[in-house]
Amino acid sequence: MAEEREGAYLQIGEVAERTGVTQRTLRFYEEKGLLKPPTRMEGGFRLYSEEDVRRVLRIRRLRDLLGFTLAEIKEMVEADEVKMQLRAEYRKDADAEEKRRQIQRAKEVTEKQLALVRRKMEQLAELQRSLEEKIATYDGWLGELDRYIASRAGR
């Protein structure tokens, strides 16, 4: 097996294990632009960082639990890239007006996502309420039935 914890760089197999996705999925995400091409060994093996692992986990959460498509997730990931980019050159102060426009754009994208998330939460809350109501109905029925069964047995 591969050496353990070599400087914090992980091969695709270990990333797959840690994130619970297959190697195919990792290559697929790279192909689709969801993961930036990782560094490689001389032989061509991919070397991932812990940051990459976190990103994969985030992608899966957005997909599995929240039902976003990979296209939507890609947008979000790209918005993150912009943020990192801006943060990195924040001090370098190249053309303040241009930077302002970029930030404004990134903010608008984020606000759209937020609006979407809020809509989803409202819908989920409604669904939650109706499910709780349903369970209450079942409990009521069960109680009645149990009383009925008990009364029959008692006779």
Next chain:
Amino acid sequence: MAEEREGAYLQIGEVAERTGVTQRTLRFYEEKGLLKPPTRMEGGFRLYSEEDVRRVLRIRRLRDLLGFTLAEIKEMVEADEVKMQLRAEYRKDADAEEKRRQIQRAKEVTEKQLALVRRKMEQLAELQRSLEEKIATYDGWLGELDRYIASRAGR
């Protein structure tokens, strides 16, 4: 064109229009058991009820906004069927123990759905929080930038 509002029975075209899905999708849902086979005219044309329309809308909400798969939605719809069924013969009292088991089962299914919904809501809340934080960061940057730009203009 077809007659307007004939006794509250709708043809597939009108249901499609009202629900925003295609006729193909309606037939597909029927094929997959998400919609019970509707009544037909002598000629074979499907006749839907308002109840059917509501069900379609519910299916779409579960799919589009909450990201459930049709298989999951089918389970939910079937649980509803059971509930309707039970409600209908609630008074008829045939075998109380058997009915108890059915209700218990339906309740368990509903509880699983509820647990899933709660997990999704937690994740969404977390995402919401991080998005709000991101926007705050952008706002901070914008404020700084604007002050900088103003100070430059003032000089």
Next chain:
DNA sequence: ATTTACCTGGACGTACACGTAAGAGTTTTG
């Protein structure tokens, strides 16, 4: 009665998100 709009089942096509297999190369281990 005929046009016109609508519907039917069946079959093939498609976009998304990967799965799986093949054959060859690379790295690690004994």
Next chain:
DNA sequence: CAAAACTCTTACGTGTACGTCCAGGTAAAT
């Protein structure tokens, strides 16, 4: 250094959720 374990690219396959097209039957309006 050779076997074992891992990874590489390429390419075709799969399940889901429909879209699209077809030939032909049905319904409503003129």
